[in-house]
Amino acid sequence: MALRHTQKDWLAAVIAIGYLLHPALFTMLLFDFHPVLLSIPFVLWAMDAADEGKPKVFAVAAIFALACKEEVSLVILMLSAYAAVVRKQKWAWWGVVGGLCWIAVVLRLMPFFAGVEHSAYLALYSRWGKTPLGIVWGILTRPLEALRELVLCQGHATAPGVYPLLLLFPFAFFPLLAPEILLFGLPNYALIALNERVTFRELGYQYASTILPWLAVASVVGWKRLLQVGDELPKPLHLRWQVLLALTWCICVVFSAYRYGPPVVQRFTSDMLPPKEAKVIVEFLNRHIPPDASVTAPTSLVPPLAHRKRIYMFPNPFQQVAFGPSVEALKQQIEMRAKPIPVDEFHKRMREQPVDFIVLKARPSSYWPLGVDAHETLVLHTLTCPDYGIIAVQGDVVILKHKADFLKGLQLLGVSMKRQKQLRDEIRAAWERLKSVGR
Amino acid sequence: MMQWDKVKATLAILFVGGILAGTIIAAMRSLLPRWTVLAILPYSPPMLILEGLVVVHIAFWLRPLTFGHWALNGLVLGVLAQSAAFIPYDLHSLLPYHWSAMITVPAALVGMALGER
Numbered sequence: 001m002a003l004r005h006t007q008k009d010w011l012a013a014v015i016a017i018g019y020l021l022h023p024a025l026f027t028m029l030l031f032d033f034h035p036v037l038l039s040i041p042f043v044l045w046a047m048d049a050a051d052e053g054k055p056k057v058f059a060v061a062a063i064f065a066l067a068c069k070e071e072v073s074l075v076i077l078m079l080s081a082y083a084a085v086v087r088k089q090k091w092a093w094w095g096v097v098g099g100l101c102w103i104a105v106v107l108r109l110m111p112f113f114a115g116v117e118h119s120a121y122l123a124l125y126s127r128w129g130k131t132p133l134g135i136v137w138g139i140l141t142r143p144l145e146a147l148r149e150l151v152l153c154q155g156h157a158t159a160p161g162v163y164p165l166l167l168l169f170p171f172a173f174f175p176l177l178a179p180e181i182l183l184f185g186l187p188n189y190a191l192i193a194l195n196e197r198v199t200f201r202e203l204g205y206q207y208a209s210t211i212l213p214w215l216a217v218a219s220v221v222g223w224k225r226l227l228q229v230g231d232e233l234p235k236p237l238h239l240r241w242q243v244l245l246a247l248t249w250c251i252c253v254v255f256s257a258y259r260y261g262p263p264v265v266q267r268f269t270s271d272m273l274p275p276k277e278a279k280v281i282v283e284f285l286n287r288h289i290p291p292d293a294s295v296t297a298p299t300s301l302v303p304p305l306a307h308r309k310r311i312y313m314f315p316n317p318f319q320q321v322a323f324g325p326s327v328e329a330l331k332q333q334i335e336m337r338a339k340p341i342p343v344d345e346f347h348k349r350m351r352e353q354p355v356d357f358i359v360l361k362a363r364p365s366s367y368w369p370l371g372v373d374a375h376e377t378l379v380l381h382t383l384t385c386p387d388y389g390i391i392a393v394q395g396d397v398v399i400l401k402h403k404a405d406f407l408k409g410l411q412l413l414g415v416s417m418k419r420q421k422q423l424r425d426e427i428r429a430a431w432e433r434l435k436s437v438g439r
Numbered sequence: 440m441m442q443w444d445k446v447k448a449t450l451a452i453l454f455v456g457g458i459l460a461g462t463i464i465a466a467m468r469s470l471l472p473r474w475t476v477l478a479i480l481p482y483s484p485p486m487l488i489l490e491g492l493v494v495v496h497i498a499f500w501l502r503p504l505t506f507g508h509w510a511l512n513g514l515v516l517g518v519l520a521q522s523a524a525f526i527p528y529d530l531h532s533l534l535p536y537h538w539s540a541m542i543t544v545p546a547a548l549v550g551m552a553l554g555e556r
């Protein structure tokens with residue numbers, strides 16, 4: 001698309017490199033698996049088809065994109081509207097109708113398959129309304145509040161108003177020169193800016209994946225318009241103008257990648273175990289846990305154990321926290337204030353819904369989805385349950401097995417059996433000792 | 440009509456020049472304190488002199504591209520160079536604004552005046 005609009009090979013390459021060096025893209029693939037990311041190539045393909053006026057290609061790309069995630073239907077809807085209204089492509093009205101229908105269908109389909117009453121996704125916009133139309137109405141009837149949020153939205157650590165600048169600046173603010181494209185991309189930006197979850201507005205998360213293609217295309221059109229400005233200049237000054245444009249673009253790209261890129265990468269890699277330690281732990285886990293066994297483990301140890309039918313993030317499934325597609329689970333993700341259930345109830349659930357193995361880590365790099373205190377309480381609940389016995393300890397990692405010898409397992413932890421009444425205190429002391437192992 | 444096209448072209452040139460100046464200024468504010476072990480801080484006199492010099496050079500370089508009176512172009516470029524204030528200082532924040540940053544306006548005027556033939 002950049003080549004088509006600029007007619008210059010070197011410039012198309014510079015624009016494409018600028019897009020790939022946007023710091024928002026650096027870590028999207030590092031943070032879990034998110035299906036919305038699969039939509040990016042299809043959305044870009046659809047944008048290219050809309051730009052070229054190829055309805056069949058657009059339809060294929062749009063169908064693939066729509067299959068990725070529910071919010072992508074808004075991208076396709078607005079892209080179709082852009083092609084129909086701005087580019088005067090009559091066939092694009094079918095895309096508008098299709099996009100609207102798919103939004104209506106998918107918002108019913110997702111709760112149906114999830115077995116819940118309401119879409120958890122819509123709950124993220126409950127401040128504006130409860131239904132899709134209610135949300136739109138809420139935004140339209142409170143325009144000043146919505147406008148303030150769009151401009152001055154705040155992230156978890158990002159100050160008000162900084163997030164939109166972080167999106168625009170790496171493209172040298174050139175997208176501002178294609179306001180008609182930004183206008184049609186605005187609803188996708190609103191999904192991020194008007195959301196109740198503040199992490200949506202932190203650079204590096206996957207949420208920006210629906211707005212970046214809009215900014216990239218607006219950049220291309222901005223470039224085209226700026227190059228046309230050169231036509232007004234005397235011939236000898238054309239080169240100077242192109243150098244100015246390229247210099248501005250390159251400095252913005254390089255500076256933003258250098259300044260914002262490393263902190264973004266650090267944010268998503270700080271809780272990763274060092275490769276050597278990770279290798280030792282993975283070997284230890286594979287030695288003791290069969291590939292078909294069900295497991296619950298702390299979040300950082302779930303990926304190496306994930307290739308099995310049943311894998312849970314501790315304390316699931318015994319206490320459901322951020323589990324499943326419900327509104328409640330989403331709220332727990334946002335608030336991270338889940339309270340531990342009483343020990344008797346926890347033990348009862350461990351008995352009734354057992355998993356084959358439990359993995360615990362005394363120094364987890366992340367306590368998510370729990371807070372520290374809740375995590376420590378539930379670990380003690382787990383270690384005091386006689387239905388599970390410790391079968392192996394290495395470093396600060398402990399493996400428990402269902403129906404293994406409880407008392408023998410405690411010996412592995414160095415817990416004395418003499419004072420049964422103070423067992424919980426003894427286990428707590430052993431757990432605290434484990435935290436300093438290998439330091 | 441021709442005049443209006445030239446005005447639009449000049450505005451676009453000043454917009455890009457302002458972003459270029461703003462980005463270099465923002466980069467200096469972000470990087471120089473660390474590179475000089477806090478000897479040069481944002482809004483300190485040496486930093487303001489450097490910012491002014493950057494804008495003088497850009498204005499001088501852009502003058503042949505622009506249409507209209509040098510003073511008006513200098514004024515617009517100096518204001519657009521304030522885009523530095525909208526370039527995030529780091530991943531989370533903007534630098535607080537200080538009026539001394541308006542040094543870009545006289546600097547742009549000087550640059551445009553020097554470039555006037």
